[in-house]
Amino acid sequence: MRETWVVGAATTRFGRLPESAREAATRVSLAALDAAGMQPREIGHTFVSNCFGVAERQVHLGPLVNTGLGIPEVPSASIESACSSSSAGLHEAFVRVAGGFDDAVLVVGAERLSHLDTLRSTSFFAMGADYPFETRNGATFPGLYATIANAHRHAFGTKEEELGAIAVKNHANAARNPHAHFQKEISLATYLASPVIASPLRLYDCCPFSDGAAAVVVAARETTPRPASEPLVIRASARSGSIADLQDRPELTGLPATRLAAAKAFRQAGLSAKEVSFLEVHDCFTIAEILALEDLGFFPKGEAARAGAEGITARDGSLPVNPSGGLKAKGHPVAATGVSQVVEVFEQFNHRAGARQVPSLETALTHNVGATGGSCSVHLFGHR
Amino acid sequence: MGPGTLGVLPLRGVRSRCGFTSGTFLLACPKCGERDLAPIEFSGKGRIASFTVLSVPGEEFVKEAPYAYVLVDLDEGGRIAGWMAADRTGGPPAIGMAVQYVAGAAQGNRFAREDASGASR
């Protein structure tokens, strides 16, 4: 395998895009190439993720993006893995570059559905669940994670204030991120006063419906030895799956796909959780940040709930988690999220994260979940 | 928009030789790989494994909201998803609560709490 780097990265601001997902995807792709100091014609393959293109009556984005970048002859494919789509694209890019099939690959994710109302958005998002066996029984994504949250609470006594502390922390981080959907801090009182969406989850437990786009350029060290920005060395790129439906899994208090992907990633990199300096994890709901910290191996099962409340996972804590603001507050434009986590690591490693810069930059971990964990990606990044 | 044929026969499931029991669509067992899955009919009686009460529904459940989404551990093994109407008496569902399938819902597996006499309401 060739040593493989992330050499460029870029994101739009999350929230509301003034243009189509296709335009935003093309624009951030060019920005990521600029960050790498590369030209579009150096790209050998493009992976595009856009889960809800049908909401814009547009699929087959790859050729549109490549044509817009002036490289119409470059092959492309769409990668869909629900909320983990673009980290799945990153994994495919890693495989192609590390395996020597391409020297440089573009990975871009984009989403736009702010033109839909709450009801339509909820239904579009629910398409990532099992339609006949979950959705037709009343499941929505807040509902599925709320079902996990109730099971976690029943088993381990997870408290409302512990969930709230995660929302408060991630909003505080997002308030320092100019790309975030919500750039405002919230108090625990605001959290506790917010309406229940799916018990026990409140409005401030949920990620919002966001538009946004993010892109990275993946390249081989031997062919791109001097990128314009400090590159991230991809130490591990691992994916896993698990039984798709929650009701068919023996355990409701964790995501088996996270455990499997983490084990693979740590083995690949020859690293352990102790060596990770900060994380971007999949906090689509506050409970999901707790699940992630437990299933990735940073806390024993049932013990991560205190991490937010005790400040361990704050920006200046011993293990910063979601310095970007996470899905909760930076926003969750589904197919852009996986790559946007890597954009945050890239900005941190290049000391461009401003007021949210984390103190230690040895090794970073990104964790991106599809739906309730039917699919999951874990990546580990280090320095050259 | 139709769901196809999946899920239209409620309370049908399969059981694998290893004991894995499911009400979803499987041609092989996700636990042991067995392809010879025995078709079974569920009793519809069980206890709530976990649940949530939703106030923000998707398009399918606009008329039911607020309602509960429930995962039910069936007495004979296996766990299936379903929903419960908002409760007018007795408060919200709880983990461990005994419930019973109620036939005739327009969609999904509708459950109701089972009281001491064994009747559902």
Ligand SMILES: CC(C)(COP(=O)(O)OP(=O)(O)OC[C@H]1O[C@@H](n2cnc3c(N)ncnc32)[C@H](O)[C@@H]1OP(=O)(O)O)[C@@H](O)C(=O)NCCC(=O)NCCS
């Ligand atoms: C919680 C939820 C139902 C709110 O619906 P919505 O359509 O965004 O709500 P509204 O547009 O009515 O917003 C009402 C207000 O709350 C704010 N808001 C919306 N979602 C928010 C969130 N998640 N966190 C904090 N504030 C939020 C809005 O900005 C708006 O504020 P304003 O009145 O000051 O402008 C919706 O965001 C949701 O379902 N989120 C989860 C998405 C999801 O399932 N993702 C997949 C994860 S696997």
Ligand SMILES: [Zn+2]
């Ligand atoms: Zn089996």
